[in-house]
Amino acid sequence: MRWFQPLRLGPVTAEARTWIPAMVPWRATTEGFVTPEVVAWYERFARGEPAVLVVEATGIRDVPSGPLLRAGHDRYIEGLARLVEAVRRASGGRSRLFIQLIDFLAIKRRPTKEAFFTRFLQVDGPLRARAADVLGEPSLVALDEPAFRARLLGLEEPHLERVLSPRELESYRMGHRERVTDVHLPHVRYLPQVLPGLFARAARRCVEAGFDGVELHCAHAYTLASFLSARNTRTDGYGTSREGRLRLPLEVYAAVRAEVGQRVALGCRYLSGEVIEGGSTAEDAAHFGVAFARAGMDFLSLSRGGKFEDARQPKVGAAAYPYTGPSGHACMPAAHLPPPGPWGRNLPFAAPIRQAVRDAGLETPVIACGGIGSPWQAEEALQRGDADAVGAARQALADPDWFMKVRLGRGEEVRRCLFTNYCEGLDQAHKAVTCQLWDRGVFPDDAEVARTPDGRRLVAPPWGTGPTSR
């Protein structure tokens, strides 16, 4: 199979075209350190010998961000090196280990109505003027602030929809979310000055820890993706036009390359489409792919959607999750979707991007994924020229040995993903990610395997009994 033929990724050669894209398992310490559970998670994937295994989105800053891995300080190098070592050992050196580097802006939980109107909402002239106008009460313009807030707190939704600005209404209903266009905030305005150095230093630490590749996270709902977005209206040269939107991701790439040179494969993950109203188009994605390839990236890993703009309203006290709306369903396609269902759903969007890169005379490998649950889908995509490598996140979670089972001709033993997104629900709740299938059946290590406090296995079962595709 072409899927098991080697692939050059800049200075690195992958033994095959199998790939596990980044997945956050929620197993780091709250300070962002590698734990034994993080090591066990990647070690288990490595035993199935994927050609490339990408470590979860890892923060480039040294700021609290919950149990997500971080590379924002030299003190993280030691733990990351342990992880590299464990993967090397478990795969017999056959898996190349990459790490995804991420920056994200602040997002607040959805507040109670009372908290929003008594504390969070900023009272200014335009708000007072709108309230006075909508409610027909001119005195609201000069009313003392506590009384004004109390008046708004007592309003019903139809009035609030007219009194609050669209942004205020969103903060009230979804929780406040910073955007890259909030240039009135100095830390947002100066992102172009700050991010190249932060990414470069984090990448240098990952190289010191021994990773084979670094993937810049330019996908989904995070900072670099928001710069690429068609909704980026910054007018400081870092938005609006395609070239403006590309500028910061390219400057980040250049800074990282200058720091790490050719010691590792360096590429990015970005979107074949944002799948939101007014979002980037297929033409944008092809243009970006050519620009990244021309700049010298060693691979382009494609994802799709996963945006905050169309996310479902969270419950009070919870934060919006970018995989809940239509764009989220494109990102992690589930079994309930209309034909073709989740299976191979995002492959057709990779083909024109790869073609545009080839038409520009560049050979940069393109990696596609999304709903891959059988080797034939992967193989056909490679034969058709949709992509150069085909990845699987959830199928690899359901059965980390599946690449090896297929390679050895034992495909009937694969434990097949159901694409019902139980794992995604756990991610959404910031709980340790596990697979519903791991707890079905009887496995030789059942007695000693580590479990969550509510009894779920933390590691996939060994190649053994249990439900398979048979």
Ligand SMILES: Cc1cc2nc3c(=O)[nH]c(=O)nc-3n(C[C@H](O)[C@H](O)[C@H](O)COP(=O)(O)O)c2cc1C
């Ligand atoms: C639990 C979970 C966590 C994820 N975390 C990340 C992440 O850290 N970075 C990323 O780019 N994608 C992340 N993804 C998206 C996957 O990499 C992948 O693009 C998506 O699941 C679709 O591929 P699949 O159909 O093979 O699962 C995550 C997916 C899941 C299910």
Ligand code: SF4
């Ligand atoms: S929990 Fe469901 S969707 Fe997630 S990997 Fe397991 S079977 Fe697939």
